[in-house]
Amino acid sequence: MAKALMIQGAGSNVGKSMIVAGLCRYLSNQGFTVAPFKPQNMSNNAAVTEDGGEIGRAQALQARAARRATTTDMNPVLLKPESEIGAQVIVQGQRLTTAKARDYARLKPQLLSKVLESFHRLASQVDWVIVEGAGSPAEVNLRAGDIANMGFAEAADVPVCLFGDIDRGGVIAQLVGTHVILPPEDASRITSFGINKFRGDTSLFDDGMIEIAKRTNWAPVGILPWFQEAWRLPAEDVLDISGGGDGAFKIAVPKLSRIANFDDLDPLSSEPGVTVDIISPGRPLPGDADLVLIPGSKSTISDLADFRTQGWDIDLLAHVRRGGHVLGICGGYQMLGKKIIDADGIEGPPGEVAGLELLDVVTHMIPHKRLALSNAIHLASGTRVHGYEIHIGRSDGPDCARAWLSVDGRPEGAADATGRIRGCYLHGLFAGDAFRAAFLQELGSASQLENFEDSVDRALDTLARHMETHLDLPKLLETAGNVIAR
Template sequence: MAALMIQGCGSDVGKSVLVAGLCRLFTNRGLKVAPFKPQNMSNNAAVAADGGEIGRAQALQATACRLPPSVHMNPVLLKPHSDQGAQLVVRGRVEGHWRAAPYQARKAELLPVVLESFEHLRAQADLVLVEGAGSPAEINLRAGDIANMGFARAAQVPVVLVGDIDRGHVIAALVGAHAVLDAADRAMVAGFLINKFRGDPALFTEGRAEIVRRTGWADLGMAPWLAAARRLPAEDAVVLESGLAAASGRRRIVVPLLRSIANFDDFDPLRAEPEVDLAFVPPGTPLPAGADLIILPGSKATLADLALMRAEGWDIDLLAHVRQGGRVLGVCGGFQMLGRRIADPQGLEGPPGEAAGLGLLDMETVLSGEKITRPAAGVLAEGGAAFTGYEIHMGRTTGPALQRPLLRLADGATDGAVTADGRVAGAYVHGLFDAASARAALLAPLGVRTRAEDHAVRVDAALDELAEALAACLDIPALARIAGSPL
């Protein structure tokens, strides 16, 4: 079956969004399309329909293909918990913790797993759209590569290289990639795309011609800055905005930007609410006084991020907020922080250790056992509003606080805790703001009138808009020919 790989001149050049848009475009034209990313590095993950976890971007791309997400769509996932260490997830299951240098020496051993998952998808699809990672021009990482040219050559998948003109030096990035790739890798590149252009496209006509002249690669189009992309879940924390100026008449919700923040797309539905002002607070900035709600997000390194909270003085800000009648919500790792104690005796998220929590909920957490990865659905324990979401965590939490749960799950279990006055609450389930009913109930105590649509409806509409925009600016017939698609 047909396949095409989208690689980039660097991280955050828009590969994930372009693949998502192309997935929806070719799906809308009648093809059965599947997304694939050999190796991803992200703490934003999703639960696959066949169990386990994959990168959030591949779950979005599966949605674009109107398919349930599968662990085969992202067989290798690295979840960083420090500058040099990461949890290794293979086909959705934790395979251990690796530092950067040992993993670089071992990654080639994962190529058979990657190729097997790719062939599994290709056998079921008319077209597989593959996303690379980082840049193939990082030739210092080429040995044993499974994410870019190492995969492309092993699977014999043609490559289109993406340059981001918004960050500048796009001619140098593409021509430079051509210069440093060895001949066999360079031969895999069938063409290039320019992404994130602002202004009059005619102003870059000569630039595109110069790239063709210097590389010999086909010019496959130039995408503008795509407004619809802002309505899609982002995978990299570099996109988070940190503006703290609250708009008049809006309720202010703030989220501390933890170093190992995970699944921050939990809060995308809040960005879309006209009566909500959402801000991520970066290190070096206090949590603002007068916030209506402080949300402690998920974390891939809960003890380390709890230490960061204290180093930044955010714990003091948070406790003052509570004393003044403010509200707090903890999600997953943020929920764990609200307890009296967190212990990681096996070093599952970093060095073994334990620490006192923030003490706002009477409970304790021990990080142990097999990671829980499963979809979740149910109702809020107070009021009965329906929610859907998922769990990804290793912690086991116990204590009296759990006798007053935040959530009642469809299988009869409960999750989370809430104080008697309702001002401090938390749960393990991600995605609590996605369903319109749950979002309305959670924000009602703030006096917020919410939109009536589920967040998934907004995302689906954005994918269709993205597909239409790409159809207008890219050479879709040429991309199909390169991929070997009958379209």
């Protein structure tokens, strides 16, 4: 019989995803089989699973921590924002619909059965399921029909450990306030609490832990200091993108409003000789960039309009005139073409828009979404790389004759006559050491990073040891409950 424990946070960005990843690696290191589970996630940073669907990338990282193949059951409901008020609804890995917030609220009750189905299927295969909540359970206005926090915990009868973020201040109010505002039956489902992101001497907060325990009657499991190696793990939230490095080779990345799959940047940020500069709205693209990398987007047409509003289209043309290089990945690739045709109105009103016209390709938006784990060859160097595709749209045109990748035996990507402007649909390229080295060499730089993938696993092991050192993990895990088979 599997055991299950749910990690919830007293607010967003408390560090739930990292804590779940650390618990998964710790349990795996102890010889248990373990699976991560998040009932509902909202993120445009998605991963393609081995069973052919998509889940939040944080759950893919947690599966890696658990040393387990990814499945769509690990994140049965994924919301991918397409506008300020609407999101694409992915259920058990496949697109169900696009819904506005008010309409989605009406969908949630029927989604709970899918969530529980996935949870129990996972639980039948492992010793442990570590569940991650979303946002905060204190948002009691969302409690009716909830499937992300206490609604799920109640339906699946899973105990909860609540973490607070001391780095943002007011952690006692976060935790005690959550206890006060929750209905008594929800508050009683929380069995323990912890503190995350502490900087300095943790003993200085001993009295604070006593005060929280006294006011909530929850068991304290410890204070987790700031994890210095968190930057080595893929970020889930766009708010966490910060770029990195101080190398001579400079990559400028415009921070699109609906940026997607930005973990493409992680291996480049880890390169000692590279600087990845994330260009926020209001900043021009820097004139000293060697490469402008336009990342993926959940809403290409909308982000293209924002790109122009920022004046980045003018900056990009100046960059090209100076002899700079440009790479567009997925949505960024579509933006570089002559035009984008959306006859079915997939991304908005039916019609077509002019692209940046740096590649002679035309993109047709089509309803079918391509989800695939792909094996590729970089044609210039012959290096092999493993990546993934997750997109709608098909791009064709004369510049596709200069495809610079072969994916599963078919040409992929496009390049202009100079070879300085390129695009492709394949994510995950730069995680391959050989490809990253060949790509940087083409642009006059050199890779100094070996075994990027191994560095992620080392960071997960370090995280597990960090949590084992500073938290009472046996006490925490004792609060878990048995999963009752349905």
